[in-house]
Amino acid sequence: MLEIDNLSHVYGGGGPNAHHAIEALNLSVAEGELLCIVGPSGCGKSTLLRSIAGLITPTGGQVKVEGQVVRQTPDNLAVVFQDYSRSLFPWMSVADNVALPLRRKNMDKRQRREAAHEALESVGLSGAGRKYPFQLSGGMQQRVAIARALAYRPTLMLMDEPFGSVDAQTREDLEDLVLKVRSHHQMTIVLITHDIDESVYVGDRVVILSKAPAHVVGDLKVDLPAPRDQITTREHPDFVHLRAEVGRLVRGHATV
Amino acid sequence: MSAQTLARPRPASTAIRWSRRAAGALAFAALIELVSRTGLVDPQFLPPATEILARAAALTADPEFLAHALTSLIAWAAGLGLAVVIAVPLGLLLGSVPIVDAATRSVVEFLRPIPSVALIPLVSLLIGTGTQVRITLAVYASLWPILYNTMYGLRLVDPLAKESLRSYGFGPLAMLRRVSFPSSAPFITTGIRLAAAVALILVVSTEIVAGRGEGIGVFMFYAGIAVPARMTDILAAVLWVGLFGVLVNAVLVAAERRAFRWHHARMGETP
Structure with a gap:
């Protein structure tokens, strides 16, 4: 589904202020997988996501989505950004926001x-279509952003924190x-957090x-019983063990 | 902490705000009446307010004055309309293509500070004294606020909003139409509102300086050169021009508030 091959990205050219965000990063994601990418703040997670989405052109290596090398934004890809209040269009109603990408x-x-109505229903906002984003709470606005991505029926959904x-x-x-x-929905999700x-x-x-420069230091399979539940899953011994493991890997490389 | 200290003064209601404004205008009229009636200022130069108001009311039934006013109104509307049609696309172009902006900046920066009124004799020499001069100068002067506000609005477009649209595979033209233009619309509208006042100033000034043909400024010009000067006529005409300016501004402000509620909500104002 998604193949990242020896990806590197340097900001600011080769000069003295150059910032190596990503270096020699390899990763592959299977169809239908929900992959979480964790890393210390400022480690280049967002750069990675922007490279996958074709929003920036990486300075080295390549990204393939469904076998195609990403040169511009791939079709069937949707991005949910952290800052919902800025990524939604404030001059449009909620329903128009969700429907806009479907013009493609x-x-x-x-x-x-x-399609917009259906997507809003699936995120529990069926009554909010005529409202404007500024009339909704933060959580509801992010639901709208998710609905906008879902309505697009992407095969790959990227979520940036x-x-x-x-x-x-x-x-x-x-x-x-x-x-x-x-x-x-049958889709692959890459969630950065x-x-x-x-x-x-x-x-x-x-x-x-x-x-930074980011590369993969750990790759863990999460084998927790489904469906997951905020209380029972979080007290499951495997959960406790895994979060400790992830924490060690994040921290081990976060401290200088 | 008591609730008292948290309470903020409530904004005055529309009725209260308008009655305050009316009180101010009334006090000003009373002052004019006073200095004129007492002879503190020669009534020849400043007739009493009641006389000005009476004359202003009488002018509404004077077909000659109405013809003058209509000519000016048409020149104003044509000038402002043309300025919008020219300046908005130009602003969008300059604001979104940096190389065009850089190439034209020196010319723009040279032309902008020239007081448009100073151009009246020059333009009159070039293209005569008819309506076309008024429109030309009104267009020229009212271009700037629209152009600058459009470019300013484009600079404030959120890059993340653009990126969101781009992530769905939209190209640069769709970006301009779907994000950049609607996002800068409140600024463009403010530019148009400022330009409406500028166009009015230019039309009336050009008429006064040219002193020929028809127009509310021409009406003032003739009232001014008459012996003795018809001061009441001049001030009554000034009153109508001023009222027109206030009315246009109020309508546009109301339209802005209504159409761009999202913008005011974002800027943290009470809609």
Whole structure:
């Protein structure tokens, strides 16, 4: 599904201020997998995500999505950014926000509206279509952003610290929402987070990155019983063991 | 902490705000009335406010004055309309293609500070004294606020909003249409509102300086050169021009608040 081959990215050319964000990173993600990428702050996680999405051109190596080398944004890919208040368009109603990307698909107005309505329903916001983003809470706005991605029916959904800006309770709700939509839609999800517990709770697999320049320092399979539950999963011995393992890997490379 | 200290003064309601403004205008009129009636200022130069108001009311039934006013109104609307049609696309172009901006910057920076009123004699020499001069100068002067506000609005477009759209595979033109333009629309509208006042100033000034044909400024010009000067006519016409400016501004402010509620919510104002 997703192949990352010897990826490197340097900001600022080769000069003295050059910043090596990623170096020789290899990673492959299987179809239908929910992969969490964890790493210390500023380690180049977002650079990795932007390279996958074709939003930046990496200075070395390549990314392949469904066998195609990424040169511009691949079709059937959707991104959910951390900052929902900036990634949603404030001048559009919620329903129009969700329907807008569907202009890229071969859909008429009615089909777009129906798809938007359906996506909003699946994130529990069926009544909010006519509202504007500023009239919704942060958690609801992020649900809209997720609905916008879902309506697009991507085969690959990238999420860049999607729950970093919401309170703890909302965060748990949104984690469960991701697990739910994932089981309904056949799609591969790559979720970037700095939250170790979240990565183990949500992921099928957790990849740990080093501090910049980022490369893979750990790759753990998460074999927790399904369906996951905020209380029982988090007290499961395997969960406790895994989060400790991920924590050690993150920390081991976070300290200088 | 008591609730008292947390309470902020509530913004005045529309009715209260308007009555305060009316009180201010009334006090000003009373002052004019006073200095004129007492002879503190020669009534020849400053007639009493009641006389100005009476004359202003009478002018609404004067077909000659109405023809003057209509001519000016058409020149104003044409000038502002053309300025919008030219400046908005130009601003979008300059604001989104840095190389064009860089190439034209020196010319723009040279032209912008020239007071447009100073160009009236020059342009009159070039293209006569008819309506075309008024429109030309109104267009020229009202271009700037629209152009600058459009470019400023484009600079404030959130890069993440653009990136979101780009992540769904939209190209640069879709970006301009779907993100950059709607996002800068509140700024463009503010530019148009400022330009509406500038266009009015230019139309009336050009009419006064040119002193020929029809127009509210021409009406003032003739009232001014009459012996003795018809001061009441001049001030009544000034009153109508001023009221028109206030009205246009109020309508545009209301339209902005209504259309760009999202923008005001974002800027942290009470809508």
